[in-house]
Amino acid sequence: MTVAVDVRDLRKQYTMGETVLDVLRGVDLTIEHGEVVCVMGPSGSGKSTLLNIVGGLDRPSGGAVVVDGDDLAAMDDERLADYRRHQVGFVFQSFNLIPTLSALGNVELPLVFAGVARADRAVQAASALESVGLGLRLDHKPTELSGGEQQRVAVARAVVNGPAIILADEPTGNLDTTTGHEILELIKAMNAEGRTFLITTHDRAVAEAVAHRIVYIIDGSVVKIEQGGVA
Amino acid sequence: MRPRDLIFLVVSNLRRMKLRLALTTLGVVIGTSAIVLMVSLGVGLQRSVVDSLGELGAATHITVMTGYEGITGAESKSLDDRTVAQFEDMEHVDSVMPIVTVMSVQELAYKKNSTNANIQGVAPHKLEEFGYKLAEGRFARTDSEIVLGAAVPAMFLGVFPGSETANQPSLDLLGKRIVATVVEYPSEEAYAQNPMTEPTERTYKLTVVGILEKADMGTDSSVYTTLDAALEYNGATTRRPTYETVTVKADSAEAVADIEKALVAEGFQTFSARSIQDATSQIFIIVQVVLGALGGIAMIVAALGIANTMTMSIYERTREIGIMKAVGASNRQIKRVFLGEAAVIGVFGGLGGLAFSSAGAALANLFLQSMIAASTPTGGASEPTNFFYIPLWLAIFAVAFATGIGLLSGVLPAVRAANLDPLVALRHE
Ligand SMILES: Nc1ncnc2c1ncn2[C@@H]1O[C@H](COP(=O)(O)OP(=O)(O)OP(=O)(O)O)[C@@H](O)[C@H]1O
Ligand SMILES: [Mg+2]
Numbered sequence: 001m002t003v004a005v006d007v008r009d010l011r012k013q014y015t016m017g018e019t020v021l022d023v024l025r026g027v028d029l030t031i032e033h034g035e036v037v038c039v040m041g042p043s044g045s046g047k048s049t050l051l052n053i054v055g056g057l058d059r060p061s062g063g064a065v066v067v068d069g070d071d072l073a074a075m076d077d078e079r080l081a082d083y084r085r086h087q088v089g090f091v092f093q094s095f096n097l098i099p100t101l102s103a104l105g106n107v108e109l110p111l112v113f114a115g116v117a118r119a120d121r122a123v124q125a126a127s128a129l130e131s132v133g134l135g136l137r138l139d140h141k142p143t144e145l146s147g148g149e150q151q152r153v154a155v156a157r158a159v160v161n162g163p164a165i166i167l168a169d170e171p172t173g174n175l176d177t178t179t180g181h182e183i184l185e186l187i188k189a190m191n192a193e194g195r196t197f198l199i200t201t202h203d204r205a206v207a208e209a210v211a212h213r214i215v216y217i218i219d220g221s222v223v224k225i226e227q228g229g230v231a
Numbered sequence: 232m233r234p235r236d237l238i239f240l241v242v243s244n245l246r247r248m249k250l251r252l253a254l255t256t257l258g259v260v261i262g263t264s265a266i267v268l269m270v271s272l273g274v275g276l277q278r279s280v281v282d283s284l285g286e287l288g289a290a291t292h293i294t295v296m297t298g299y300e301g302i303t304g305a306e307s308k309s310l311d312d313r314t315v316a317q318f319e320d321m322e323h324v325d326s327v328m329p330i331v332t333v334m335s336v337q338e339l340a341y342k343k344n345s346t347n348a349n350i351q352g353v354a355p356h357k358l359e360e361f362g363y364k365l366a367e368g369r370f371a372r373t374d375s376e377i378v379l380g381a382a383v384p385a386m387f388l389g390v391f392p393g394s395e396t397a398n399q400p401s402l403d404l405l406g407k408r409i410v411a412t413v414v415e416y417p418s419e420e421a422y423a424q425n426p427m428t429e430p431t432e433r434t435y436k437l438t439v440v441g442i443l444e445k446a447d448m449g450t451d452s453s454v455y456t457t458l459d460a461a462l463e464y465n466g467a468t469t470r471r472p473t474y475e476t477v478t479v480k481a482d483s484a485e486a487v488a489d490i491e492k493a494l495v496a497e498g499f500q501t502f503s504a505r506s507i508q509d510a511t512s513q514i515f516i517i518v519q520v521v522l523g524a525l526g527g528i529a530m531i532v533a534a535l536g537i538a539n540t541m542t543m544s545i546y547e548r549t550r551e552i553g554i555m556k557a558v559g560a561s562n563r564q565i566k567r568v569f570l571g572e573a574a575v576i577g578v579f580g581g582l583g584g585l586a587f588s589s590a591g592a593a594l595a596n597l598f599l600q601s602m603i604a605a606s607t608p609t610g611g612a613s614e615p616t617n618f619f620y621i622p623l624w625l626a627i628f629a630v631a632f633a634t635g636i637g638l639l640s641g642v643l644p645a646v647r648a649a650n651l652d653p654l655v656a657l658r659h660e
Contacts, residue, residue, distance in 0.1 A: 085559025
């Protein structure tokens with residue numbers, strides 16, 4: 001197996017007036033291609049912060065995040081946007097779809113910023129939506145879709161660029177158990193096709209259901225790494 | 232991002248804020264209209280004033296007179312055949328026409344009617360060369376033949392140029408005999424010998440062989456005879472004649488200013504319709520700038536409206552900006568989307584303003600023309616004046632300016648949107 005993401009001694013601090021908040025205190029983590037890694041830990045332990053830094057939405061205070069050989073810490077804003085455009089996909093707890101665009105339009109969006117031609121884009125986006133089971137919902141606006149369907153659109157949007165890794169921050173957090181379970185099945189199916197995931201969750205059952213490995217973070221430090229249910 | 236996709240994003244964003252967009256655009260429409268109407272009023276006035284100055288003479292003609300003595304210390308230059316030859320050699324000079332003005336016309340009489348129109352002595356072929364057109368008849372061939380300016384027949388009836396009315400009576404003088412009475416005052420020596428010497432009157436019988444087409448005011452009210460005849464009326468010799476004025480014809484209207492400058496440097500006095508028009512045009516540029524600036528105040532308000540609308544809509548779409556950044560939009564791409572929205576407001580506002588002000592100008596012209604027609608005795612016989620005139624440059628400028636204002640007003644909000652931290656934007660409710 002080859003390394004998709006290599007996190008080394010990652011640190012993140014927030015300075016709030018006089019006090020310095022250490023949110024990540026030297027996290028080391030290696031994720032291999034084709035792996036599903038879940039991050040668990042209490043609220044405020046730094047799970048989302050870790051994900052956002054790996055996704056290039058936030059910047060580390062120290063350490064390195066190497067994705068397919070490139071260190072994110074060394075990238076400028078333009079390069080980081082390019083990284084988000086081509087090498088990662090995001091799935092958020094609150095779906096984060098653009099309300100005025102159709103399902104197809106939302107999935108096309110990353111391709112728009114990547115400069116993919118209109119015709120190619122429509123084909124790629126439609127096939128991504130088909131792969132999440134929404135082949136018949138292309139023209140629906142987010143308000144015309146259920147929560148589970150919206151999160152499927154978000155998954156399709158995250159994979160449409162063919163990223164090295166898909167980051168999902170509490171992807172089932174806003175869904176009921178059954179619907180959440182469907183999303184987990186979708187993730188498993190996509191992993192079976194070779195896609196790599198880094199997922200945060202509060203829910204042990206979720207982690208057990210999809211993860212090869214489970215990383216426990218407490219107060220910004222990795223305290224334990226376990227084999228998940230899938231391994 | 233491809234231009235087409237940029238346009239798609241811009242348009243779909245604009246479509247969801249229709250009312251706000253309409254109101255903001257209306258602001259630009261009003262701003263653009265204010266500028267266009269103001270400037271077009273300046274342009275319209277300039278055109279009508281400058282056009283009427285054109286009645287002072289043809290655009291390529293320069294009237295040269297002998298210079299004043301004493302003011303510059305330069306010696307007074309006389310206009311004689313040598314100076315005429317000198318003028319003919321100047322660059323950009325097509326032709327030179329010496330004119331002898333008959334100083335002492337007592338009257339010109341036809342039967343019971345008479346007038347004291349100027350008599351100008353000019354070589355007939357020069358008249359032709361200088362573009363004088365005959366309405367009827369031909370140019371003079373002998374010293375006893377004359378050609379009348381267009382307004383002269385009416386002057387015999389006491390109607391002066393500029394005060395014509397519709398359906399005025401006129402005299403048909405072509406082929407008719409006119410009697411000119413010329414007074415000769417005693418020369419200085421004669422006066423010195425005998426202060427009681429009386430002026431002598433002489434009469435000449437002249438035949439009208441042609442009538443000129445309507446031209447400028449000076450031409451219309453003059454009677455043209457030959458150089459030799461005019462010199463004789465003045466009691467001067469034809470051996471070394473001097474001329475009161477010489478008309479110089481430039482090869483183009485653009486060359487007039489340079490030729491005039493050279494002539495003035497030589498110590499002559501000059502006059503041309505063209506230079507007066509140029510000076511007047513310069514004054515009107517100031518008028519247009521002032522009027523345009525007044526209209527510009529409305530545009531400033533419109534610009535604030537655009538900036539306000541953009542700021543508000545960007546605030547409302549903060550979370551979407553976060554989403555776009557998360558899926559890979561660069562700062563530059565975000566900036567372009569919002570600048571595009573502001574520019575579209577500018578373009579549509581500019582086009583709308585141009586349409587609105589064109590209609591407004593046309594209506595205002597109709598209204599003003601009908602008011603003038605109602606208050607003039609001629610019933611508006613002369614060509615109608617356009618007080619508001621929108622030249623092509625103004626139309627293009629107006630749309631470009633409105634677009635520029637849109638872009639400019641959008642810069643600050645767009646830069647703010649582009650520089651939003653993606654995480655902060657994503658957390659925005
Ligand atoms: N911009 C910020 N400024 C200051 N502190 C922040 C900022 N962002 C996050 N934090 C702090 O960092 C810590 C970790 O936050 P993070 O969102 O990573 O936690 P989490 O593990 O995802 O929690 P949860 O399970 O509730 O989502 C928290 O204590 C939070 O208050
Ligand atoms: Mg979190």
